[in-house]
Amino acid sequence: MKKKLPYFIVLLMTILFVGCSDDDNKNELVPEDPEVVIPGEVLKESYTISRFKVLTINPNLAANSQLTWSVNDSIISETAQLEFISPYAKNYPLTLKVNSNGVVTTYNSTITITKETTTYSKYISNVLDFRPGIGQFTNEIPLYVAGNTEAVVINTAKKALVGSNTTMVSLGSFGGYVVFGFDHTIPNMGGRDFKILGNAFWGSEASESRSGSCEPGIVVVAYDKNKNGVPDEEEWYEIAGSEYFKNTTIKNFSITYHKPDPNKQPVAGIEFWQTDVEYISWEDNLGNTGYKTKNVFHDQSYYPLWIADASYTLKGTKIEDNFYDQSGTGNYWVGKSFEFGYADNAPNNDEASNIDISWAVDKNGNYVKLPGIDFVKVYTGVNQEAGWLGEVSTEVAGAYDLHLK
Ligand SMILES: [Ca+2]
Ligand SMILES: [Ca+2]
Ligand SMILES: [Ca+2]
Known part of the structure; x- marks a missing residue:
């Protein structure tokens, strides 16, 4: 299997190449510390949606990243896109762990579920x-x-x-x-x-x-x-x-x-x-x-x-x-x-x-x-x-x- 450069390094190199003049030393482009923060927003600080509606979170990450979504300490999903719904108006502390070629980065956020402003019917509408x-x-x-x-x-x-x-x-x-x-x-x-x-x-x-x-x-x-x-x-x-x-x-x-x-x-x-x-x-x-x-x-x-x-x-x-x-x-x-x-x-x-x-x-x-x-x-x-x-x-x-x- 061909080994690829980690996505964040490729991305970082791209950004640095765009911003650098020709005489920069290329060796400096490889970060020494692998715990580099992925550029761009992965998770917002918080999300708000009313109960009985699905919140979709689509973090901007490399396709080969392995994601683990947790609320408190319970894993709720391991898919690239999180679809979250709750019947309860309350706050959920959200954690996303991203494993990108062995490098794990953790992001925290909050999902706030509010009471709906219109009245729902539990019956067929x-x-x-x-x-x-x-x-x-x-x-x-x-x-x-x-x-x-x-x-x-x-x-x-x-x-x-x-x-x-x-x-x-x-x-x-x-x-x-x-x-x-x-x-x-x-x-x-x-x-x-x-x-x-x-x-x-x-x-x-x-x-x-x-x-x-x-x-x-x-x-x-x-x-x-x-x-x-x-x-x-x-x-x-x-x-x-x-x-x-x-x-x-x-x-x-x-x-x-x-x-x-x-x-x-x-x-x-x-x-x-x-x-x-x-x-x-x-x-x-x-x-x-x-x-x-x-x-x-x-x-x-x-x-x-x-x-x-x-x-x-x-x-x-x-x-x-x-x-x-x-x-x-x-x-x-x-x-x-x-x-x-x-x-x-x-x-x-x-x-x-x-x-x-x-x-x-x-x-x-x-x-x-x-x-x-x-x-x-x-x-x-x-x-x-x-x-x-x-x-x-x-x-x-x-x-x-x-x-x-
Ligand atoms: Ca539809
Ligand atoms: Ca069920
Ligand atoms: Ca019948």
Whole structure:
């Protein structure tokens, strides 16, 4: 390996060369003492930011420097750029140790976290997108009114989900999604960080514990790194729930739903509730095809009526079917709750409805270290119809930051 001159020496030489006349002795340009202070400001004396906002510190250092950031005596980061967030209004003594080719220099600063001047909401503050799968509650929750554009429907979903006094949206069959955001960054602290509300409950007659109406939704998060309030240049990271690494989970699954012809003759099934067992045809990217059934309990179109296209495709990670017919006669279906990391997968008062930002992974399945998150996407993660109960469909009824008190 080629040995390079330490960056600060190169920099110092450059500065001195610029400022020196030709007859200077070049030997004097090499400093005798290696503990030379790096020119230019590395850290400011102090930094100030309000709580629930990310402070980014980018010290001007050589690329090969090894950085160690500490608050008190705890190492908080070893990355070139520090992203710091806290839910507490207090001062943090910050230390940066820079190891540049074996020469260690220490810098001290203070991070002052102030109380915010505007009031934050711990709840969802905006809904950015909504596109359900097909389903018995599609066009009803939220309600579609003839002539509504997609923008109007998204606004209806927004009215349902923003703030503390929420109702609900139904995401329909596999892949149906909603995207929402917060008015501050939810910090990634120790343990779980935010809750997603749904309508899951334990079945009163379920023989298995932790089962009932659990319709797991995949959770995907984004951190507004460029701090412009919208998820634009940022990457989305999937929350690796308990099923993520299992071989029963299919990554990059996609399914296409075809718009039903309202004039088509329905094909009744053998069960009384099966109005049309060839209602909506679908195919997935694994070569499977099938129909989604229309049932007697819901007569409206199950295909989002504001989508003019003859078909649409939804994508994501598919987890295994979790519903089964406990009765054996089709009367009593139960859905098992997965252990952690999904929406609408456990009652709202259960720990399993809380999400830890540290579970986020990149597209290769590697854990990522996020200071916090600003945006969340939830989509239905199962492609199953549970008899007369209809398709397994994640419901979202709000969400909130567990740290903002
Ligand atoms: Ca956390
Ligand atoms: Ca952004
Ligand atoms: Ca549900």
